[in-house]
Amino acid sequence: MAETTRFLLPESAIPTRWYNIVADLPMPPPAVLHPGTKQPVGPADLAPLFPMEIIKQEVATERFIDIPDEVLDVYRLWRPTPLHRARRFEEALGLPADVRIFYKYEGVSPAGSHKPNTAVPQAYYAKQEGVKRLATETGAGQWGSALALASSLFGLELKVYMVKISFAQKPYRRAMMETWGAQCVASPSNETAAGRAILERDPDSNGSLGIAISEAVEDAATRDDTKYALGSVLNHVLMHQTVIGQEAVEQMQMADAFPDVVVGCVGGGSNFAGLAFPFIQEKLAGKTMRVVAAEPAACPTLTRGVYAYDFGDTAQLTPLVKMHTLGHGFVPAGIHAGGLRYHGAAPLVSLLKAEEVIEAAAVKQTAAFESAVLFARSEGILPAPEASHAIRVAMDEARAAQAAGEPRTILFGLSGHGHFDLAAYDAYLSGSLQDYEHPQTEIEAALAGLPSVAE
Ligand SMILES: Cc1ncc(COP(=O)(O)O)c(C=O)c1O
Numbered sequence: 001m002a003e004t005t006r007f008l009l010p011e012s013a014i015p016t017r018w019y020n021i022v023a024d025l026p027m028p029p030p031a032v033l034h035p036g037t038k039q040p041v042g043p044a045d046l047a048p049l050f051p052m053e054i055i056k057q058e059v060a061t062e063r064f065i066d067i068p069d070e071v072l073d074v075y076r077l078w079r080p081t082p083l084h085r086a087r088r089f090e091e092a093l094g095l096p097a098d099v100r101i102f103y104k105y106e107g108v109s110p111a112g113s114h115k116p117n118t119a120v121p122q123a124y125y126a127k128q129e130g131v132k133r134l135a136t137e138t139g140a141g142q143w144g145s146a147l148a149l150a151s152s153l154f155g156l157e158l159k160v161y162m163v164k165i166s167f168a169q170k171p172y173r174r175a176m177m178e179t180w181g182a183q184c185v186a187s188p189s190n191e192t193a194a195g196r197a198i199l200e201r202d203p204d205s206n207g208s209l210g211i212a213i214s215e216a217v218e219d220a221a222t223r224d225d226t227k228y229a230l231g232s233v234l235n236h237v238l239m240h241q242t243v244i245g246q247e248a249v250e251q252m253q254m255a256d257a258f259p260d261v262v263v264g265c266v267g268g269g270s271n272f273a274g275l276a277f278p279f280i281q282e283k284l285a286g287k288t289m290r291v292v293a294a295e296p297a298a299c300p301t302l303t304r305g306v307y308a309y310d311f312g313d314t315a316q317l318t319p320l321v322k323m324h325t326l327g328h329g330f331v332p333a334g335i336h337a338g339g340l341r342y343h344g345a346a347p348l349v350s351l352l353k354a355e356e357v358i359e360a361a362a363v364k365q366t367a368a369f370e371s372a373v374l375f376a377r378s379e380g381i382l383p384a385p386e387a388s389h390a391i392r393v394a395m396d397e398a399r400a401a402q403a404a405g406e407p408r409t410i411l412f413g414l415s416g417h418g419h420f421d422l423a424a425y426d427a428y429l430s431g432s433l434q435d436y437e438h439p440q441t442e443i444e445a446a447l448a449g450l451p452s453v454a455e
Pocket of ligand 1: 113114139140141142143231232233265266267268269270271272338339340384386387415416417
């Protein structure tokens, strides 16, 4: 009989609970601080921005939280997602039989990535609480598309501030959001005080996630009918994504395997956490395994940033969170993995890195695209540039195992497809794609702007 390539779960196996890693951490996560008083924030501080149920989930300490039926109903449109054994990719790499690569594919969602896993519950809870309109930012356009889909399913208006360089690189993402009924503007825009202040200083600004977040937060904070939704970084977002890892744990069992290494790309950290946290639960309970976060060399938050309190946005509107950061004023180079251009990383991912539960590796974009093309030519799927960073690290892991003559089972997250990223593939294939690494002086200059917080 032919060996299985895709490990598929029935609809009845969609997880009915989200996993909250906070319950299993050896220490409580550092408090989130008010930007003015530098005291821990309470629900009342966050209420103008988020629905109350989301605020409760953000500070929840129970291990599991039930997924509402209405959310499960929408998840059924594409979940469970497949787990693939990358047989043809392994063959293309010339790997021995005991070095195996698996990937969990989230590109089968209607928006093309893992982002709807959290967009759907965020839109659902907003609707439940009588909210009429949402505001958000988007880097690559994947999050904006996901929230546009979710908003349309629950009958909410949506305004998306899209990082200007991505707006230019990916016009069809905007058309996709508009098809689902959202309104999308390039950020920095003239529509907010934060955007106007940036444009005054730098009329040609490429924008960044930090700037777009400032605009979306200002939009939500200044309108009674609007709440803000964030596509990564925060605890509740990471928790919603754990449907990925919970399914993957079962699917690896179907394959009669357990990963020695789990790899995910990190922008803010949500797809990485979603895949890795249910495995890290086993690691914290004593299982031997490694977990590697793949980030771009051009925005090296976990490998070159510091673990400190910082703002989540450029205009200093958000609370202060303790995370790996390059400084809220850091504007990363205009690389094509727009979803990985964020100055910070999720506090929970940062804490696990600081505690050495996880590792991080930085990947140059030409190396990421080289792996993406090899992957597309063997597995068929054209990966998102963000996910290609994880492919590269998985490939390097496989080659290292082969060179050492060791068996290794590698699982990586393929967080989305790259059908809207063909301009980037074009640039790579024509040889015009460039690598960029920020000089240390530039990183130090941005870090000099970190707020001072007594710890
Ligand atoms: C396909 C894809 N992967 C990864 C990311 C990075 O986000 P996160 O680190 O929250 O998963 C993005 C962000 O837009 C994305 O579109």
